[in-house]
Amino acid sequence: MIELKNLCAGYGKNDVLKNINMRFEKGEIVSVIGPNGSGKSTLVQCCTGILKPASGEIIIDGKPISEYKEKSLARTVSYLPQINPVSSITVRSLVMHGRFPYLGYPRRYSAEDKEITENAIAAVGIGDIADKPLSELSGGQQQKAHIAMRLAQDTDYIFFDEPITYLDIKYQLEFAGLTKRLRDSGKAVIAVLHDINAAFTNSDKIAVIDNGELAFFGTPESATKNGAVEDVFGVKLIKSEFGQYFFTEK
Numbered sequence: 463m464i465e466l467k468n469l470c471a472g473y474g475k476n477d478v479l480k481n482i483n484m485r486f487e488k489g490e491i492v493s494v495i496g497p498n499g500s501g502k503s504t505l506v507q508c509c510t511g512i513l514k515p516a517s518g519e520i521i522i523d524g525k526p527i528s529e530y531k532e533k534s535l536a537r538t539v540s541y542l543p544q545i546n547p548v549s550s551i552t553v554r555s556l557v558m559h560g561r562f563p564y565l566g567y568p569r570r571y572s573a574e575d576k577e578i579t580e581n582a583i584a585a586v587g588i589g590d591i592a593d594k595p596l597s598e599l600s601g602g603q604q605q606k607a608h609i610a611m612r613l614a615q616d617t618d619y620i621f622f623d624e625p626i627t628y629l630d631i632k633y634q635l636e637f638a639g640l641t642k643r644l645r646d647s648g649k650a651v652i653a654v655l656h657d658i659n660a661a662f663t664n665s666d667k668i669a670v671i672d673n674g675e676l677a678f679f680g681t682p683e684s685a686t687k688n689g690a691v692e693d694v695f696g697v698k699l700i701k702s703e704f705g706q707y708f709f710t711e712k
Contacts, residue, residue, distance in 0.1 A: 463487050464509055464539075464619060464650070469518035471508045472674075477516055478504045480674045488618055491641050491651045493661035496671035496694065502654045503544065505671060506621045509652070510541040522619070536563035540615040544624045546608045553599070553607045554592045557582055560614030582613035585640060601628040609637070613644075620644065622653040626660065638664040658695065662707040670694055682707060 464486040472478040478501045486492055486509070494502050507513040509520060511527055520527040522538060530538070540560075549556075560582065561575040571579075583592050586606045596604055605628045612620055626634045634657075641651045641664065655661045661668055662682045670678040670690055678690035685691050686701050697709045 463521075463523065465519075465521040466509070467519040467521065469505075469508060469515055469520065471504055471513055471515045471518075478674050479508070479671075481518070482676050484669060484676060484679050486619065486650050486652055488650045489645055489648050490666040491645050491653070491664060492667045492669055493665040494652065494654045494669045494671060495656075495658055495661050495691075496677075500671045501674040502671050503623055506541065506623050506652070506654055509619075510539050510621055511535050512541070533563050536615065536617075538617055539619045539621065540612040540617040541621045542608055542612050542623060542625055544627070546604070548596055548604060550595045550597050552593050552595055553588060553610075554579065554583065556596060556607050557592075557610045557614050560611040560616075563615065578616060579614050582610040585613055585643075586610040587636065602630060602633060605629060606633065609640075617649070619650045619652070622651070624654055624656065626655070626657065634660065658691075658709060659707065662699075 466482050466484050469482040470477050470480055482505065494505060496502050504513060508515050511530070522530065527535070558571060558575070558579045561571060561579065564575065583589055586609050588603065588606050588610060591599060591603060596607060605625070609625060626637055629637060638660065641653070644651050665682060667680060668678065668682055668685055669676065672694045677694055678685060678688055680688065686699055691699050692712065696712060698712050700708045700710065702708065
């Protein structure tokens with residue numbers, strides 16, 4: 463479990479996040495939603511050790527994040543940012559980078575590292591482009607390669623920041639299926655999403671960040687009764703008799 467206690471964080475003297483209290487449990491998919499600039503990415507960067515909190519605590523599996531060494535944290539938490547570099551290395555080489563936290567020096571891949579890499583490539587469905595340079599691929603294909611790299615990292619907690627931005631509808635559905643398989647294997651999947659419909663359809667819990675504060679955290683079902691999502695986004699949230707969620711103008 464990752465537990466946030468009175469978390470405040472920002473850049474310079476400006477706090478973006480204000481007194482956030484919440485938990486990410488293994489075996490759950492959590493979608494983090496909110497208006498642009500509300501602090502969603504800041505939240506994820508704190509949980510993954512990229513950004514140091516101004517105050518408060520982040521506890522991962524019972525230990526403060528500050529007590530984790532770099533490699534140990536990288537074996538526990540993985541993170542896919544919004545923007546990833548494009549290079550001329552092949553997809554397979556990129557995915558194998560996910561095994562770096564497990565390697566000594568000099569870096570020598572074991573048979574297990576190679577098997578985990580191939581399994582990650584297969585899980586994302588990019589076996590046909592595994593030997594192609596990233597620079598020759600579409601934005602969506604590059605995104606899938608970076609997702610596979612995080613799978614090869616084999617962490618209990620996986621954070622995605624806008625993972626479906628460059629994916630067409632078919633691959634968005636495939637990503638939803640992948641996150642559910644990761645959840646069912648016991649991992650925690652936390653994704654920052656702009657697509658509110660995808661968040662409600664595919665998540666166990668929803669976290670709504672508004673102006674740096676946690677406006678709501680709970681199940682999609684409870685969100686229909688809470689009203690926070692409607693207030694933050696200015697929409698009407700409806701759940702149909704078939705279990706589908708719809709958003710309309712107020």
